[in-house]
Amino acid sequence: MSEHTGPVERSEVAGRDVDEARDLFAGAYNAGSMVIEPTESEFTFRYTAIGDDELTLRGTQFDGHVTGTVLTQGEYIVSWLTGGSGATDLAGDPVRLVHGQPAMFANNRLAEFDFTDYRQNLMHFDGTFLERVAGEVEGTSGPILFDTTARPSGEQLRRWAASVTSVARVIYDDASPALLRSEANRAAAVALLETFPHTALHAPVEIGVPSGGKTRAAVEFMIANAHLPIRTEDVAEAVGMSQRSLQSAFRKEHDITAIDYLRRVRLDRVQEELRQADPGRATVAEIANRWGFAHLGRFSASYTNRFGEYPSTTLGS
Structure with a gap:
């Protein structure tokens, strides 16, 4: 068990070279067939990222017109424009992005995009991490299929924005302890699941409930290690249970999930x-x-x- 969610990493790349921009985004987003055309006398781009192995906050800026495809694999990405214009999934369910309104990337399939002079914020969730949180709060397992056409509005959008602000404050603060960062990552994952309609591709499976002795041992482990950013897999491993057995036991004996x-x-x-x-x-x-x-x-x-x-x-x- 690690006492850290993972080291915080920061990166920033900016420049005026079209080939450098194409190579950067090809690596970050499996981008292909990219065509970049300056809309002003001089093309510029900027890319920033901060976060750990569970969640990263990113920003992209292009002064130019860019088209191509992206292929999201092993992670779930939500983004929103703060400037310019853009549309995604042009060959699927075309979505024109609106400033300040988040939208999910298509997952595990090519999606065409078209952006002009844009500023974009993004949140990248590690796939295993988000699926684990979904398992904890929803009792599901495996990949998640999000509705890429969903557009939160009203109170739902306000709650999402408040959550993003709170999480970003923690992630951008170098003094944030590991436990706080771990909980902020989880809060962001829960907010994503609450905001965007989705379907678990693997339905929950009912299993037998383990002995009460192991459940008590799990509680004792939690009490002893509550000051650390422990995860449900750490608890399950410590007492010799599977994560699904752990969750099932806590729901039966305490009527809440293990993480709760x-x-x-x-x-x-x-x-x-x-x-x-x-x-x-x-x-x-x-x-x-x-x-x-x-x-x-x-x-x-x-x-x-x-x-x-x-x-x-x-x-x-």
Whole structure:
């Protein structure tokens, strides 16, 4: 078990060379048949990325007209324009992108695109990571098929934007501890699953429930390691269970998922620290972040639901 989600990596490439831009995007997006035509007197491009092996936040900028194909494999990508114009999946279900409105990339098939003088933000989710989170919260397994034509709006879009802002704040902060980054990645994955309609290509399979002894051992492992960015596979491995058996056992014995049980343990730790903290020196946000709660609004709601009072009340008492 690693104490780190994975090292944070940053990269930035910018320039004016068309061939350099084509090679960069061919590598980052399996882009093919790319045609790049300057729309101004001088072509420019910029590409940035920051994140770890579970989630990266990226940005692309092209001052020019670019067409081609992309092939997304082993990851799930959501993007939104902040400038210019663009359309994707031209040979499938054509989608013209709207500024600020996220859209999913087609997965595991070629998708044609057409962009002009654009600025684009993207989130790249590692495929295994996102599928694991889907298994935890939805009880599914294997690949996920997203509806690439879905366009969140209204309150759904506002919740998505708030989640992205909260997650980005953690990822861009070099001082964010590993546990907080791990929870921010998971919060982003959950937000993606809640925002975009999708279908699990492998249906849930009912299996036998393991003995209560192993479930108790799993709880003890969680309590002992709650300060680390542990995953459900770490818990399952530690007690000699499969992940599916672990989830099934927790749903039967505790009526919640294993990861939700772990979050309850961390909420208990937050409550302990708030009770012992000096309200003149400590803050709710600082303590919540230390235990992996990146979205303070959701944390406050979970805390209040569990303990019947606001975290600020606990701190001030």
